[in-house]
Amino acid sequence: MTATVEDVEGFKDFKNSEDFEDVEAQDADETTIPPEPPEPPESPEDGAPPERRRRVRRLKPDALFALLGAAAAAVSLTVLISDWFAPFSGPLGFVVLCYPLFLACYAILVWTDESGPILRDRLMAVVTHSIAILVFCVLVLIVGFPIWGGLKSLTHVNFYTQDLRVAGPVQPISIGGVRHAVVGTVEQITITLAITVPLGIACAVFMNESPGRLANLVRTVAAAATALPSIVAGLFVFALLILEFGLPKSGLAAAFALSIMTLPIIIRASDVVLRLVPGHLKEASYALGASRWRTALRVTIPTARSGLATAVILGAARGIGETSPVLLTAGYTQYTNYDPRRGPQTSLPLATFKLVTSGQPNYITRGYGAAALLMLLVLVLFVAARAVGGKGAGQLSRRQRRRRTAASRRVQARFLERRGGFGTTSLEATGLAAIGFAPNDAVPAEPGPTDFVPTDPAATDPAATDRPEPPERPS
Amino acid sequence: MTEQSIPAAETVVVDLPPVTGTEPPRAVRLRARGGDRVFLTVLAGSGILVLTVIAVIGGFLGTRASQALRVAGTGFLTTAAWSPGNGTGGASKFGVAGILTGTVLIGLVAIVIAVPLAFGTALYISEYAPPRLRPLFTSLIDLMAAVPSVVYGLWGFLFLEHRAVGVAHWMATYLGWIPGFHVTGARVHDPLAPLTVYTASTFIAGIVVGLMITPIVSSLMRESFSQAPLGEREGAYALGATKWGMIRTVVLPFGRGGVIGGAMLGLGRALGETIAVYMIISLVFRIQPHLLQAGASSVAALIAAHYGTATPFELSALMAAGLVLFLLTLVINLAASAIIARSRSGRDSG
Numbered sequence: 001m002t003a004t005v006e007d008v009e010g011f012k013d014f015k016n017s018e019d020f021e022d023v024e025a026q027d028a029d030e031t032t033i034p035p036e037p038p039e040p041p042e043s044p045e046d047g048a049p050p051e052r053r054r055r056v057r058r059l060k061p062d063a064l065f066a067l068l069g070a071a072a073a074a075v076s077l078t079v080l081i082s083d084w085f086a087p088f089s090g091p092l093g094f095v096v097l098c099y100p101l102f103l104a105c106y107a108i109l110v111w112t113d114e115s116g117p118i119l120r121d122r123l124m125a126v127v128t129h130s131i132a133i134l135v136f137c138v139l140v141l142i143v144g145f146p147i148w149g150g151l152k153s154l155t156h157v158n159f160y161t162q163d164l165r166v167a168g169p170v171q172p173i174s175i176g177g178v179r180h181a182v183v184g185t186v187e188q189i190t191i192t193l194a195i196t197v198p199l200g201i202a203c204a205v206f207m208n209e210s211p212g213r214l215a216n217l218v219r220t221v222a223a224a225a226t227a228l229p230s231i232v233a234g235l236f237v238f239a240l241l242i243l244e245f246g247l248p249k250s251g252l253a254a255a256f257a258l259s260i261m262t263l264p265i266i267i268r269a270s271d272v273v274l275r276l277v278p279g280h281l282k283e284a285s286y287a288l289g290a291s292r293w294r295t296a297l298r299v300t301i302p303t304a305r306s307g308l309a310t311a312v313i314l315g316a317a318r319g320i321g322e323t324s325p326v327l328l329t330a331g332y333t334q335y336t337n338y339d340p341r342r343g344p345q346t347s348l349p350l351a352t353f354k355l356v357t358s359g360q361p362n363y364i365t366r367g368y369g370a371a372a373l374l375m376l377l378v379l380v381l382f383v384a385a386r387a388v389g390g391k392g393a394g395q396l397s398r399r400q401r402r403r404r405t406a407a408s409r410r411v412q413a414r415f416l417e418r419r420g421g422f423g424t425t426s427l428e429a430t431g432l433a434a435i436g437f438a439p440n441d442a443v444p445a446e447p448g449p450t451d452f453v454p455t456d457p458a459a460t461d462p463a464a465t466d467r468p469e470p471p472e473r474p475s
Numbered sequence: 476m477t478e479q480s481i482p483a484a485e486t487v488v489v490d491l492p493p494v495t496g497t498e499p500p501r502a503v504r505l506r507a508r509g510g511d512r513v514f515l516t517v518l519a520g521s522g523i524l525v526l527t528v529i530a531v532i533g534g535f536l537g538t539r540a541s542q543a544l545r546v547a548g549t550g551f552l553t554t555a556a557w558s559p560g561n562g563t564g565g566a567s568k569f570g571v572a573g574i575l576t577g578t579v580l581i582g583l584v585a586i587v588i589a590v591p592l593a594f595g596t597a598l599y600i601s602e603y604a605p606p607r608l609r610p611l612f613t614s615l616i617d618l619m620a621a622v623p624s625v626v627y628g629l630w631g632f633l634f635l636e637h638r639a640v641g642v643a644h645w646m647a648t649y650l651g652w653i654p655g656f657h658v659t660g661a662r663v664h665d666p667l668a669p670l671t672v673y674t675a676s677t678f679i680a681g682i683v684v685g686l687m688i689t690p691i692v693s694s695l696m697r698e699s700f701s702q703a704p705l706g707e708r709e710g711a712y713a714l715g716a717t718k719w720g721m722i723r724t725v726v727l728p729f730g731r732g733g734v735i736g737g738a739m740l741g742l743g744r745a746l747g748e749t750i751a752v753y754m755i756i757s758l759v760f761r762i763q764p765h766l767l768q769a770g771a772s773s774v775a776a777l778i779a780a781h782y783g784t785a786t787p788f789e790l791s792a793l794m795a796a797g798l799v800l801f802l803l804t805l806v807i808n809l810a811a812s813a814i815i816a817r818s819r820s821g822r823d824s825g
Contacts, residue, residue, distance in 0.1 A: 231775040293510050
């Protein structure tokens with residue numbers, strides 16, 4: 001019975017709906033259809049062997065043959081055409097001519113035994129797949145090109161330990177390196193983060209803690225500032241701080257320019273993350289009498305910690321890669337300069353730019369190496385962002401949850417000890433411990449803001465279910 | 476879902492169930508005291524500081540730019556030349572007509588290349604890719620969006636430029652009748668004619684910038700596609716739709732705002748791109764409608780090329796050009812945000 005139903009094309013596609021069973025479904029075998037109740041393996045009526053689960057995602061043989069046949073036909077046709085008259089030459093021309101022919105042949109093959117909607121479905125699947133393959137190939141090419149070109153310099157130890165003070169354009173790769181640029185990048189991004197992280201996160205907390213006209217204004221202006229082209233930020237620092245105030249071209253000036261670029265990014269990303277903190281966590285804290293700053297520091301920010309870290313790291317990755325503000329403000333040198341306050345200081349993107357455009361083969365090789373090093377740095381930051389972030393606000397790993405539960409237990413034990421171990425206080429103690437109360441603060445001087453909206457259990461945020469389990473009552 | 480829990484105003488009305496008789500709701504007055512007052516002051520201070528910094532940037536750029544704008548007048552937007560000099564006498568002739576056109580043309584070439592690529596990739600990742608590999612592909616695209624622009628510039632400068640020349644030559648030869656593809660002064664049918672006339676063009680810069688914004692645009696599109704509701708997808712399947720039928724009737728209408736908004740945000744990014752464009756193009760100041768011909772222009776590249784030798788007056792002129800660029804990207808970004816926020820897919824993501 002089911003066999004006949006499954007042969008209908010639409011039903012197969014329906015079964016395909018497991019495709020969009022998204023990331024949440026860890027088990028890819030799970031479909032959106034509720035699992036059928038397990039049938040008895042052999043029904044006495046028809047005596048058929050037990051039906052096995054079908055794999056609907058597999059490419060059917062006829063579709064595979066159509067693809068292969070179309071590819072073979074397209075390649076042959078292209079060879080034939082480029083033999084007759086060759087407006088195209090080279091591998092690029094071959095591909096450009098071959099691909100439309102392939103599509104046409106495939107369409108004809110499918111059209112011979114399928115209907116219109118299925119033909120369109122198959123064609124769009126092929127087009128989508130080929131665009132995705134093209135994009136991934138091009139991106140791999142872009143990333144791989146400097147790594148491949150820089151291998152010659154990356155394999156020399158002196159590339160990391162020396163600067164370019166003695167390495168002229170004719171010196172071999174075994175002399176000189178990009179230490180000066182690494183030092184510059186690290187110092188500049190450190191200063192940038194020292195400026196932008198406290199300011200950016202405080203600003204984001206401000207927008208969430210005291211909403212109002214001022215907060216909205218800040219939010220709008222920060223959003224507008226993300227549209228500021230990086231070169232204009234560099235031009236501002238160059239014209240105001242360097243030309244008018246006489247600050248020398250230095251790492252510090254570059255860090256200021258980078259701060260202008262990264263600050264709006266960090267503010268916006270942190271704002272989004274902080275807004276995702278479930279309201280009832282804060283309400284619980286207020287209900288227990290915590291003040292606003294305690295709630296912000298001990299509930300809101302810790303809950304959004306991983307998201308805030310991601311915001312900061314992505315801002316740093318963006319700042320590290322910026323070339324144009326540094327080009328205007330840092331100056332360029334081939335010497336290692338540890339002092340960001342005076343003297344020109346080179347960063348990795350700037351060194352890449354200067355070396356690559358120099359036109360000297362050995363400098364270009366070093367430029368490739370500097371670009372590869374820069375990408376490695378960005379990759380490390382990106383992986384770090386994925387490791388700490390990627391989780392919603394308040395979602396804890398198992399170890400974090402265990403640690404938090406243990407902390408609650410300790411506080412609870414201390415409470416019970418001080419209060420003489422009344423069973424009735426344990427619940428309150430747990431709640432207070434969750435927001436990190438010291439016992440003598442337990443009765444606050446002032447009432448916090450209250451909000452008596454009853455929490456609908458159906459509407460609770462899923463993150464809430466991940467909160468630490470209340471410790472068992474001591475027996 | 477955004478949950479606002481903290482009352483915005485100082486006054487909070489607490490609705491308690493009526494206990495006895497008809498007691499009017501009490502107005503609870505909150506005043507921050509002690510630590511809270513310090514805390515809120517510090518927070519407001521940081522907000523005001525950020526506001527001040529941005530206002531100083533805007534104000535400084537505006538004041539300096541107005542010096543140049545006062546000399547140039549409305550001619551600033553219609554003149555296609557760049558020789559500001561000292562801002563005195565008839566020798567000072569400058570305007571952004573040429574460079575702004577060039578910037579927009581590079582942006583348009585980039586968008587024409589990036590949108591189909593980003594669209595296909597986003598559709599593949601959200602609809603066709605095996606579910607197990609989806610997070611991996613998503614991370615890869617996000618990682619590509621974080622690759623510094625100087626790397627794209629390096630690739631375009633050392634890898635793409637001399638390879639794309641052949642393509643540009645072919646397009647000029649066979650498609651030269653299309654406006655924009657014509658190359659003046661090139662002997663297209665002469666096999667011995669040098670190909671240098673096709674280098675450093677708007678076309679090549681547009682390809683590089685287009686590939687640079689593809690990951691960002693793709694990421695935004697994928698985000699909106701993947702939010703298409705499961706119920707509607709299954710409804711389409713249940714009515715007998717093929718996979719493409721489902722995508723066309725459910726996913727694409729749902730993600731339309733994301734597609735348009737993503738493309739516009741990508742355009743905003745492309746207009747402001749400096750270093751990759753600066754590495755590739757050779758700067759011209761006239762209006763350059765020939766996409767394939769050597770010589771292109773971009774506001775950002777103009778600033779990068781001229782800041783070092785500029786007189787104070789030319790610096791003002793550069794700032795005026797930068798301000799025009801900023802206003803252009805700002806308008807595009809705001810429009811993109813509005814489109815995303817108003818669409819079905821963007822409504823929930825706040």
